[in-house]
Amino acid sequence: MREDVTTGAALVPEIPDPRSRLHDWRGRLEREFRNNWQLYVMILPVLVGFFLFRFYPLYGLQIAFKDYNIVAGVRGSEWVGLENFLKFFEDPFFFRVVKNTVVLGFWTLVISYPLPIVFAVLLNEVKQQHGLFKRVTQSISYLPHFVAVVVIVGLMYDFFSTDGIVNQMAVALTGEKWRILGSSAWFRPLYVGSVVWQGVGWGSIIYLAALTGIPPELYEAAIVDGASRWQRILYVTLPGLLPVISVTLILSVSSIVSVGFERAFLLQQPATYSVSDVIATYVYRRGLIKFDFSYGAAIGFFDSIVAFALVVAANYIVKRTNEDREGLW
Amino acid sequence: MHTLRKMRLFDYLNYLFLIVFSCLMLYPLLYVFSISVSDGEAVWRQSVKLFPIGFNVEAYEAIARANAVVRAYRNSILYTVLGTSFTLIVCLLAAYPLSEPRFRLRGPISLILGLTLFFSAGLIPTYLTYQSYGLLNTIWVITLPVAFNFWFIILVRANISTIPRELKDAARVDGASDFRILLQIIVPLSKPILATIALFVAVAIWNDFFNPLLYLNNSEKFPLTIMLRRMLIRGATGEVVQGNYADTLQAKAFFRQVKMATVIVTLGPILLVYPFVQKYFVQGTLVGAIKG
Structure with a gap:
């Protein structure tokens, strides 16, 4: 078949037969399937899964612009435009949940972002002859990362309860008990503290890896030049970390508006909602517990757009401020 | 020096x-x-x-007798094993075709699946969609969606592309099918990266509280994390300790020991294997960081 087509095309070269291209295209498709059918069989279940679990839910996002009711379903529900979003902006709790999310995210970022860098720099200062000490410290520091959030929060409920270990110490030191759980003043320190406990060691991995890439000759040269330890940290270690730091900073800026659900949800109590109710927990309560699906979807959508905008903005700022004009993209 | x-x-x-x-x-x-x-x-x-x-070890004996905890433990193991297996299967089935240059749709498919790294539908639309599939309250809702993670596919694909072409070509000349190449060449040579991914996914499922909270409401299906919340945060004794635990200081203290014992058996599997597999975790994070 293909030979005929090519001969035909050779006879009248200036008028290509549209059918010949079609045949050619079909032939190529046939060949592709004949040669690679096993690859198609392999990837088919993967495509189906991604469609069902990752893409089709995106279609359901339209309920953010609809007045969803269970009987009519996603498709049949009535369009209401931006009503759900406007409702959120007028919600008496709007200001509270946005403020709580940003404040919590801000403190988490400010406190838990730099600590892994400090920890990595300090570990880097451990003498070469004490490699075992360094490795053991590293291993121990990673451990909390593998403890479930629900376990950490559950233990905090035990440790910080009125007769828990922390209050036993408080009584020994100050003679009085502190009311920690269920207290609005303590929620943020507890939240940020648990993030730090869990994340410092694990977060340092990427910096430690970057530090192994700094040639030892640089340190030796700095010593020959009479650089003090602070100068070596300032002029050798930190510049070596800078590329990684700019990437991790861009990636963590969006965490300001995407405070994780699990920790806040588990640690909060109705008594502390004034500081602990964040966007994620509010979406869950309004959307799934009170069945206000459209409203919950709209708030969630709003949140992810803001998070996305923050990443773009952070990338822009990093690009403007560093010399190489390099960001994530 | x-x-x-x-x-x-x-x-x-x-x-x-x-x-x-x-x-x-x-x-x-x-x-x-x-x-x-x-x-x-x-x-x-x-x-x-x-x-x-x-x-x-009375506290441990008490949880060994408590049906709710034992069942939750069994559920957690089941979810972890199933979810991890699904993830590895999906990774291999996707990564091999996507690393074959002769596969024409390699580019478009990678691009489309890659979008999932940046966009997600969010809590409510995802919930409603899974509900419409009839997946709520099944073990599949905990074990299947987690398997479709393009990030892990990227890692496996990057690893496969380091396998020398000649190995695959020689096998093909000898008449091996793609399935056979996948099973007998790709899988053995991808063991380290597969082990790393398995560890990450297993820990994530074992520790997951969010998905079971959303999608499961039948106590028969609860994993350990939901049990832990009930005991540690809600203070529910459940079937673990009989009678009113608040009656005496002794009973209250014993319930506390039971709670802590439950935490220990939850952490147990991770703490036991941790010293041996730690380096895989670290490598995994770094591969991820560099590729990202």
Whole structure:
């Protein structure tokens, strides 16, 4: 078949037969399937899964612009435009949940972002002859990362309860008990503290890896030049970390508006909602517990757009401020 | 090199700080273990501060008898094993075709699946969609969606592309099918990256609280994390301790030991394998970081 087509095309070269291209295209498709059918069989279940679990839910996002009711379903529900979003902006709790999310995210970022860098720099200062000490410290520091959030929060409920270990110490030191759980003043320190406990060691991995890439000759040269330890940290270690730091900073800026659900949800109590109710927990309560699906979807959508905008903005700022004009993209 | 080896005041302070830091990481775990195995009397007198006082395993016996905890434990194991297996299967089925240059749709498919790294539908639309599939309250809702993670596919694909072409070509010349190449060449040579992914996914599912909370409401299906929340945060004794635990200090202390014992058996599998697999975790994070 293909030979005929090519001969035909050779006879009248200036008028290509549209059918010949079609045949050619079909032939190529046939060949592709004949040669690679096993690859198609392999990837088919993967495509189906991604469609069902990752893409089709995106279609359901339209309920953010609809007045969803269970009987009519996603498709049949009535369009209401931006009503759900406007409702959120007028919600008496709007200001509270946005403020709580940003404040919590801000403190988490400010406190838990730099600590892994400090920890990595300090570990880097451990003498070469004490490699075992360094490795053991590293291993121990990673451990909390593998403890479930629900376990950490559950233990905090035990440790910080009125007769828990922390209050036993408080009584020994100050003679009085502190009311920690269920207290609005303590929620943020507890939240940020648990993030730090869990994340410092694990977060340092990427910096430690970057530090192994700094040639030892640089340190030796700095010593020959009479650089003090602070100068070596300032002029050798930190510049070596800078590329990684700019990437991790861009990636963590969006965490300001995407405070994780699990920790806040588990640690909060109705008594502390004034500081602990964040966007994620509010979406869950309004959307799934009170069945206000459209409203919950709209708030969630709003949140992810803001998070996305923050990443773009952070990338822009990093690009403007560093010399190489390099960001994530 | 002499100055680099000599200890100065800064070094002593630094070492002291790192030791204190390590203690802060370990202390809560040690304390939990000590409470769970100490004598009941030492616990209710609040004299256990660091190491166990006395020794008893009654709390562990109590949770071994408690159907709810045992069932939750079994569920957690089942979800973890199934979810991890699904993830590895999906990774291999996707990564091999996507690494074959002769596969024409390689580019478009990678691009489309890659979008899932940046966009997600969010809590409510995802919930409603899974509900419409009839997946709520099934083990599939916990184990299947987690398997479709393009990030892991990228890692496996990157690893496959380091396998010499000649190996695959030689097998093909010998008449091996793609399935056979996948099973007998790709899988054996991808073991380290598959192990790393398996560890990450297994820990994530084992520790997951969010998805079971959303999608499961039948207590028969609850994993350990939901049980832990009920016991540790809600203070529900469930079937674990009979009678009203608040009656006496002793009963209250015993329930506390039970809670801590449950935490220990939850952490147990991770703590046991952790020293041996730690390096895979670290490698995995770094591969991810570099590729990202």
